[in-house]
Amino acid sequence: xxxxxxxxxxxxxxxxxxxxxxxxxxxxxxxxDREVLLRVQGLKKHFPIRKGVLQxxxxxxxxxxxxxxxxxxGETLGVVGESxxxxxxxxxxxxxxxxxxxxxxxxxxxxxxxxxxxxxxPLRRDIxxxxxxxxGSLNPRHTIGxxxxxxxxxxxxxxxxxxxxxxxxxxxxxxxxxxxxxxxPHEFSGGQRQRIGIxxxxxxxxxxxxxxxxxxxxxxxxxxxxxxxxxxxxxxxGLTYVIIAHDLSVVRHVSDRIAVMYLGKIVELADRTSxxxxxxHPYTKALMSAVPVPDPKRRGAKSERILxxxxxPSPIAPPSGCRxxxxxxxxxxxxxxxxxxxxxxxxxxxxxxxxPENAADQAPQDTVLLSAAxxxxxxxxxxxxxxxxxxxxxxxxxxxxxxxVVAKAAAEEEAPAEAEAEAEGxxxxxxxxxxxxxxxxxxxxxxxxxxxxxxxxxxxxxxxxxxxxxxxxxxxxxxxxAKSDAAEADRQESTDK
Amino acid sequence: xxxxxxxxxxVGEPVSAPSDAPSTFLEVRDLKVHFPTDDGLVxxxxxxxxxxxxxxxxxxxxxxxxxxxVTSLAIMGLHRxxxxxxxxxxxxxxxxxxxxxxxxxxxxxxxxRGREMxxxxxxxxSAMHPYYTIGSQIVxxxxxxxxxxxxxxxxxxxxxxxxxxxxxxxxxxxxxPHEFSGGMRQRAMIAMALVNNPELLIADEPxxxxxxTVQAQILDLxxxxxKEFGSAVILITHDLGVVAEIADEVLVMYGGRCVExxxxxxxxxxPQHPYTWGLLGSMPRIDRExxxxxxxxxxxxxxxxxxPSGCAFHPRCPYADLxxxxxxxxxxxxxxxxxxxxxxxxxxxxxDRTRIWTEEIAPKL
Numbered sequence: 001x002x003x004x005x006x007x008x009x010x011x012x013x014x015x016x017x018x019x020x021x022x023x024x025x026x027x028x029x030x031x032x033d034r035e036v037l038l039r040v041q042g043l044k045k046h047f048p049i050r051k052g053v054l055q056x057x058x059x060x061x062x063x064x065x066x067x068x069x070x071x072x073x074g075e076t077l078g079v080v081g082e083s084x085x086x087x088x089x090x091x092x093x094x095x096x097x098x099x100x101x102x103x104x105x106x107x108x109x110x111x112x113x114x115x116x117x118x119x120x121x122p123l124r125r126d127i128x129x130x131x132x133x134x135x136g137s138l139n140p141r142h143t144i145g146x147x148x149x150x151x152x153x154x155x156x157x158x159x160x161x162x163x164x165x166x167x168x169x170x171x172x173x174x175x176x177x178x179x180x181x182x183x184x185p186h187e188f189s190g191g192q193r194q195r196i197g198i199x200x201x202x203x204x205x206x207x208x209x210x211x212x213x214x215x216x217x218x219x220x221x222x223x224x225x226x227x228x229x230x231x232x233x234x235x236x237x238g239l240t241y242v243i244i245a246h247d248l249s250v251v252r253h254v255s256d257r258i259a260v261m262y263l264g265k266i267v268e269l270a271d272r273t274s275x276x277x278x279x280x281h282p283y284t285k286a287l288m289s290a291v292p293v294p295d296p297k298r299r300g301a302k303s304e305r306i307l308x309x310x311x312x313p314s315p316i317a318p319p320s321g322c323r324x325x326x327x328x329x330x331x332x333x334x335x336x337x338x339x340x341x342x343x344x345x346x347x348x349x350x351x352x353x354x355x356p357e358n359a360a361d362q363a364p365q366d367t368v369l370l371s372a373a374x375x376x377x378x379x380x381x382x383x384x385x386x387x388x389x390x391x392x393x394x395x396x397x398x399x400x401x402x403x404x405v406v407a408k409a410a411a412e413e414e415a416p417a418e419a420e421a422e423a424e425g426x427x428x429x430x431x432x433x434x435x436x437x438x439x440x441x442x443x444x445x446x447x448x449x450x451x452x453x454x455x456x457x458x459x460x461x462x463x464x465x466x467x468x469x470x471x472x473x474x475x476x477x478x479x480x481x482a483k484s485d486a487a488e489a490d491r492q493e494s495t496d497k
Numbered sequence: 498x499x500x501x502x503x504x505x506x507x508v509g510e511p512v513s514a515p516s517d518a519p520s521t522f523l524e525v526r527d528l529k530v531h532f533p534t535d536d537g538l539v540x541x542x543x544x545x546x547x548x549x550x551x552x553x554x555x556x557x558x559x560x561x562x563x564x565x566x567v568t569s570l571a572i573m574g575l576h577r578x579x580x581x582x583x584x585x586x587x588x589x590x591x592x593x594x595x596x597x598x599x600x601x602x603x604x605x606x607x608x609x610r611g612r613e614m615x616x617x618x619x620x621x622x623s624a625m626h627p628y629y630t631i632g633s634q635i636v637x638x639x640x641x642x643x644x645x646x647x648x649x650x651x652x653x654x655x656x657x658x659x660x661x662x663x664x665x666x667x668x669x670x671x672x673x674p675h676e677f678s679g680g681m682r683q684r685a686m687i688a689m690a691l692v693n694n695p696e697l698l699i700a701d702e703p704x705x706x707x708x709x710t711v712q713a714q715i716l717d718l719x720x721x722x723x724k725e726f727g728s729a730v731i732l733i734t735h736d737l738g739v740v741a742e743i744a745d746e747v748l749v750m751y752g753g754r755c756v757e758x759x760x761x762x763x764x765x766x767x768p769q770h771p772y773t774w775g776l777l778g779s780m781p782r783i784d785r786e787x788x789x790x791x792x793x794x795x796x797x798x799x800x801x802x803x804x805p806s807g808c809a810f811h812p813r814c815p816y817a818d819l820x821x822x823x824x825x826x827x828x829x830x831x832x833x834x835x836x837x838x839x840x841x842x843x844x845x846x847x848x849d850r851t852r853i854w855t856e857e858i859a860p861k862l
Contacts (some may be wrong), residue, residue: 082708083679189797219560220735224779224793231790247709249738253781253791276783282749290713293739293784294777307717308710310664311678 034072042103065264078255132213136192190383270349528589556744562654574606615690619702621682680711752809759839
């Protein structure tokens with residue numbers, strides 16, 4: 001993450017054959033020392049909206065609007081967010097399928113931001129993509145053999161033992177039969193087609209594979225097969241993945257680190273455990289609390305749930321300051337005016353928020369909640385009694401959710417103990433220590449937060465709610481209009497394509 | 498049809514006297530929906546029985562091609578409409594509030610559709626007419642069943658749009674479907690489905706195309722509306738998370754048949770069928786961290802033209818060789834009672850199932 005660590009990486013072991021699935025937890029910890037494969041800085045992608053006879057640009061859809069991140073060798077970076085947050089565009093820009101509007105992309109230290117098509121071609125070997133739609137991404141008129149061997153032809157690579165043999169080896173690698181060589185895509189099911197897409201992506205032994213929703217079009221059981229396959233291939237071939245997905249459960253399963261995107265920005269970037277156990281950004285928290293848990297017993301135990309109201313604002317005219325302030329329940333004046341920077345508040349956890357959860361408030365002086373904040377979310381507190389109920393009612397004024405966090409909050413005093421218990425499972429003693437520390441810290445901040453929000457509560461009572469509601473409504477209608485514009489723009493774009 | 502009657506003996510457990518009207522609100526008995534095609538007879542639904550009480554939610558779970566959607570369309574009587582009664586073979590009974598639907602006059606069914614039963618589809622954009630405004634489509638749905646003037650109907654439409662949480666309903670009623678976002682469209686569709694206060698609501702993958710945050714909104718909405726109107730809900734989904742969130746009862750379908758059915762707690766705590774285990778093992782969990790591999794069901798879902806003999810799941814079942822002889826390959830298992838209200842169709846003995854679940858599967862989940 002930090003610069004010093006990066007320079008250390010020169011003598012770090014390149015995890016070619018390493019990283020067995022079981023070691024993933026460790027590898028995530030150790031990934032700080034790994035070589036940076038891809039570095040993205042200030043990346044922007046704006047799609048112009050043109051109108052009139054002169055096709056003058058009147059606005060732009062800011063699909064990706066200034067994001068920074070790194071991908072290290074051998075790790076899996078998960079990217080999540082709602083539809084329209086720019087995650088797919090980001091994937092297409094870092095593979096240079098689309099040209100960025102601004103910012104830089106460095107691959108293995110080389111700036112590839114504005115390489116020409118010809119200069120980019122040799123690099124295409126190292127950066128490959130797996131697409132979402134296994135039906136749309138295979139040419140129906142080509143046989144599987146010609147689809148999977150296309151990369152060899154295009155790159156002029158002659159694999160050892162001939163192209164056909166290599167293709168058949170690849171087919172076997174992804175769990176298909178070599179006899180499928182002469183068949184056509186329509187003869188295969190969705191899961192099998194996705195495997196073909198994976199075989200094609202792996203043909204040239206890429207270093208980086210960007211997978212855009214690789215399993216979302218598949219059935220649950222097939223989804224698990226493909227997830228396992230990608231896992232195995234990573235450990236066998238030392239692949240680095242950027243996996244873009246909207247399914248937070250899948251992302252939790254496959255990723256070492258996760259970036260959460262909202263309206264073209266990364267709002268939180270953290271390793272898997274920190275993100276899911278103690279999300280800092282309110283959006284991350286809301287997103288996670290919305291995921292249905294496949295356990296009916298949790299229905300009652302779930303003490304609170306954050307229900308975000310409404311839809312994502314339009315990326316044409318994103319809200320000022322923090323983009324999430326229109327839907328956030330912690331939003332204050334500063335959120336409206338100042339954009340929060342992406343800061344590393346805890347080792348390995350970056351967040352862009354003025355009032356993060358599970359961390360010290362970044363703008364403690366600013367405690368007056370925006371009027372919209374109160375209405376931004378609806379808290380679902382089930383009537384059933386749960387062990388945390390007393391706690392929950394005490395906290396009712398303070399919006400809390402996502403039960404891992406609630407569990408932590410509820411056990412404020414016991415936090416260190418809990419952290420220790422958690423760490424018991426971990427092999428690493430050092431890890432245990434840091435986690436215990438984290439537990440302490442989070443307990444403290446939790447208490448601090450409770451105070452802050454109590455203040456805010458008092459202040460808020462004064463505010464006249466009704467007037468603001470009206471204002472919010474007007475806002476909403478403007479937004480809706482902007483939205484339909486965006487939809488139009490989108491359509492235009494797709495027809496252009 | 499003659500072919501159907503031959504296999505007609507294979508029926509789920511609760512069917513004892515198929516001709517008398519049931520006491521439950523919706524009861525489906527030995528439903529079969531077959532489509533003759535050039536390649537052979539597609540047995541989309543092949544002997545399915547279940548019932549739903551008012552105020553309860555039944556979730557039908559299964560992979561694509563397991564017959565979930567065909568079942569819901571059969572209940573709505575939409576198969577015959579599309580195929581003009583020629584290209585679909587249906588048998589069995591569907592009782593809705595004391596009225597049998599499979600053999601009923603299509604005009605009678607049409608009167609019920611919308612008023613007694615309504616449906617929410619997966620993709621609201623293609624389920625709505627792009628040429629008419631949201632409001633006018635709801636007005637139409639209301640006036641089909643109520644003799645009221647347009648003004649009253651419009652008032653009712655706006656009231657419904659408001660109820661499902663669409664801001665400025667009076668203004669948005671004049672919008673076209675494409676002007677709505679995915680979540681708003683789904684809300685509008687729910688408003689349209691509920692405008693006549695139907696007593697049965699069928700939701701076919703209502704949230705699959707939506708983001709999790711919107712999904713949570715829609716699920717809550719469906720739950721609230723169900724409480725308010727006391728309707729029976731059939732929710733078709735492949736997401737076990739959604740099932741755990743909203744269902745009272747679960748029906749797991751495989752190859753056009755029910756392989757397991759029971760209360761939601763039973764299904765998640767003591768699942769009895771290897772396919773249900775497979776579904777649970779395939780799901781990555783958001784609520785816990787595991788670096789272990791998922792435990793997928795191997796192989797592909799079966800073709801509904803050549804459904805495997807015996808137990809349809811046997812080619813994919815890791816325990817198919819456990820029962821003695823080749824019973825799994827030759828005999829189709831019937832639903833049997835394995836717990837209170839909990840049925841499963843599996844040849845494994847009760848002891849084997851309990852042992853495999855508690856020792857082999859549950860610890861890995």
